[in-house]
Amino acid sequence: MNTGVLGTGMVGDAIGTKLVQLGHKVKMGSRTANNEKANAWVKKNGAHASAGTFEDAAQFGEIIFNCTSGTGSLDALRSAGSKNLSEKILIDISNPLDFSKGMPPSLTVSNTDSLGEQIQRAFPDVRVVKTLNTLSNPLMVNPSLVNGGDHTVFLSGNDAEAKAKVLSLLVSFGWKSGNVIDLGDITTARGTEQILPLWVRLFGMFQTPMFQMKIVK
Numbered sequence: 001m002n003t004g005v006l007g008t009g010m011v012g013d014a015i016g017t018k019l020v021q022l023g024h025k026v027k028m029g030s031r032t033a034n035n036e037k038a039n040a041w042v043k044k045n046g047a048h049a050s051a052g053t054f055e056d057a058a059q060f061g062e063i064i065f066n067c068t069s070g071t072g073s074l075d076a077l078r079s080a081g082s083k084n085l086s087e088k089i090l091i092d093i094s095n096p097l098d099f100s101k102g103m104p105p106s107l108t109v110s111n112t113d114s115l116g117e118q119i120q121r122a123f124p125d126v127r128v129v130k131t132l133n134t135l136s137n138p139l140m141v142n143p144s145l146v147n148g149g150d151h152t153v154f155l156s157g158n159d160a161e162a163k164a165k166v167l168s169l170l171v172s173f174g175w176k177s178g179n180v181i182d183l184g185d186i187t188t189a190r191g192t193e194q195i196l197p198l199w200v201r202l203f204g205m206f207q208t209p210m211f212q213m214k215i216v217k
Contacts (some may be wrong), residue, residue, distance in 0.1 A: 004029060004061025006054055006076055008037035011093055011137045012067035018141035020045045022172055029057025029080065058084035063091065063165070070096040070115050071108060074122055082123055089127045089162045091169075092116055092189075093140070095196050104200045107193065116156060116189030127162035130189040131155050131170065134199065136209035143174050143212075151212040154181050156188040181215060 005016040006029045016026045027050045028038045038051035050060075058064055058080035068076040073094045077085065096115040097105040109115055116130040131153060132140045143149040153175060157163050163182060171177055183191065195213075203209055 001025070002027070002060055002062050004057035004059075004064040004080075005067055006030075006057055006064065006080060007067030007069075008035055008041065009067065009069070011140070012065070013037075013041055014137040014141050015065050015067055015093070016041060016049065017045055018173060020048045024048065025060075026050070027052055027057045027060040029054040031076075031079065054080040055084060058088075061088065063089045063169075066090055066092045066094050066119070068094055070094040071098065073115060074118065077119065077123060082126075085123055085126045087125055087127070089129060089159075089165060090119070090123070091132070091166055092119055092128055092130045093132045095133050095193055097196060104197065104204070107197065110190065110194055112190075114187070114189040114193050116186050116193070120158065120186045127157070127159040128186055129155060129157035129159070129162050129166045130186065130192060131166060134192050134195045135212045139210065139212055141173050143176075143179075146210055146212055147214070149174060149176060150179065151214040152179050152181060153212075154183050154188075154192050156183050156186055156192060158185050179214075 001024050003019050003024050003026045005012050008030045016028050019026045025048045030038050033053050042049045042051050054076050096108040098108045099105045120128040155163050
């Protein structure tokens, strides 16, 4: 499958590399066609990896991963172009973190709205699925690194078929289907995005990002 990854940071690198390892063709997108990090990622990952602009990656991908920073996500998606995203599944991993006043960050949107919802409103014919935004990038693509993979990840989105396809991708990443909780429509992204202030404080206490919650009942 052809996949577009928007963002050249650690999350984009981890997601893109895992997809290539699974046999997918991946184009990493950034603001410029000659991004140094994207080119280094291509060199590391071989023939199934390529790079270009946000627009190039959105055109290329049947499924798109938004791995940009939360404060830049809407601008990045506008650069990608609504026509290139139309009717496609957009897996949104971003979080609306505001670091303008240092650590710990606050949220730019919360309580009555979420970044996932803002993206869905801005691109109403895109099939937005929020997931993987509550844990560190190594665990996103290799959940077995903590507790043998026995921990929880969440899905939010309005399109049941899109969420089913995303679940299949998560299983290919190593997630156990029973550990993936579908919270409901895209408004439930408010809950997972608001986990981040807690996550940041746990990271500060543990001094490692290698942890994740498990829901038990």
